[in-house]
Amino acid sequence: MRTYAAIALAAAVAAAAAGQAPLKVGSKKFAESAVLAELMAQVIEARTDYVVDRKLNLQGTMLCWEALRTGEIDLYADYTGTGWATILGRVDAAPDPLRTFFEVQRVCREQFDVHWLEPFGLNNTYALAMRADRAEELGIRSISDLRVHQRDLRAGFGSEFGERADGYRGLRARYGLQLGDVRVLEHALGYEAIAAGQIDLMDVYSTDGKLLRFDLRVLEDDRRFFPPYHAAPVVRGETMRTHPELADALALLAFRVTDQDAQALNLMVETDGFSAQAAARAFLELEELVDAPRESLAAERARAALQRARRAPAKVALEARTRPSFFATLSRSWRQLGTRLFEHLLLVLAAVGLATGIAVPAGLRMASQPSLRAALLALAGVVQTIPSLALLVFLIPLLGLSMWSAIAALFLYALLPILRNTCTGVLGVPADLVDAARGMGMRDREILWRVQLPLALPMILAGVRTATVISVGFAVLAAFIGAGGLGGFIVDGLALNDMPLLMIGAIPAAALALVSDRLLGRLERALEPTR
Secondary structure, eight states: OOOOOHHHHHHHHHHHTTOOOOOOOOOOOOOOOOOOHHHHHHHHHHSOOOOEEEEEEEEHHHHHHHHHHHHHHHHEEEEHIIIIISOOOOOOOOOOHHHHHHHHHHHHHHOOOOEEEEEEEEBBBBEEEEHHHHHHHOOOSTTTTTHGGGGGEEEEEOOHHHHHTTTTHHHHHTTOOSSEEEEEEEHHHHHHHTTSSSSSEEEEETTTTGGGSSOEOOOTTTTTOOOBBBBEEEEEOOOOOOOOHHHHHHTTTTTTOOOOHHHHHHHHHHHHOOOOHHHHHHHHHHTTSSSSOOOHHHHHHHHHHHHHHHHHHHHHHTSSSOOHHHHHHHHHTTHHHHHHHHHHHHHHHHHHHHHHHHHHHHHHHHHHHHHHHHHHHHHHHHHHHHHHHHHHHHHHHHHOOOOOHEEEEEEHHHHHHHHHHHHOOOOHHHHHHHHHHHHTTTOOHHHHIIIIHHHHHEEEHHHHHHHHHHHHHGGGGGGGGTTTTTTTHHHHHHHTTTHHHHHHHHHHHHHHHHHHHHHHHHHHHHOOOOO
């Protein structure tokens, strides 16, 4: 199975041969965004000579938006409601769908030189859903009906929905809701939680594929709170000017993807185990937007799955669907696992190696300069308090949407344990040994290198050991900015609620941390001075 890393490498080579930079298509970390990114990428590849580099599964709206503005990506798909509330920061209610689109399009072009092209057609707005039997039992059909039972209902909302003005925060004000039990859940896990009866109410997107699978009642938005969320290509102005054929290629997708099409495509990725790439290709082939359909069993299966979901969505919900087992998923992902493991190791080794090369000399100097020691330890401690994803976002404008941002973040997190242990190790050398060395005529530099440093070496290595284990864990977050590593499996597994896929990332990461700790622990004990 070809990995995105291999695709990106091939794209870069082809672009270099053609003398042009590849077009970088991004997506957020959920199935529909990845499918829309693939639709754009594959149409561009089929209808132009441009080379495409995919940067999928980026963490959240603002990361994609900042990556677009800084040129780390050239285009991605976003939603008019998101543009209105999150990008433009509007707190007033969005007008009708057409006016919302034109206002977002106008302001983004004038203020940011970002172009919103013609929408795909689907309207993936927010909605609230309950299990059908539970809603029937309580007589709930609209959001207003929730107020009668709100203290007894258990709600599970995604973190983004819970914080957004066009999510629960605004919904609560519009409807006068005071739900008694509100939990924060990963969106994909909400369906399993509501099916198991662990929650009564959840936020959904109107084009969620799982609405075809689970027996849910989508509640009527009787006060018309949720704004329109029409998806559209969002492109940098500079990209539009330097790639004149891009607009014509993307226009082929305008108003071609209905809400039902989006549900079917999402179902293929979230439940049936198809990749976003395969689902998008099946749609383009059925819509005759690319060349003749591929003749392969996998392509035929993808087209058949999409046609089945389009023709009879009611039957899709009744079909028994089981994901591949852990070992089947592992067999399918074996080559990709090797690539991502190598990327993970590279991130960790580069970050810890760089941190060791800087923190050890700094720690040695700190030992003899108390004022410097206090300043550097305080600075390194402050870095540790910055949330890891926030630190990654801060570094993107400086180092780009790449592995260098991830290495820089890991490097900053690795500094504190190495700095502290180096300084502590040197200061922990008994004073009588230092005095004895000085009495033998050794200079301070000789004492440092021949007495203090050898005796402090096990303590220094303990700091490197701690930094390495921390870095192995934090490195999974590199996948949220498209920087590779084992976190890619974890991100995909969370987005698709695919436990085997998630475990393929989590188990090797945990094993890598344990092996690193064990090996460095043995080295640390071997370097302990004999008594």
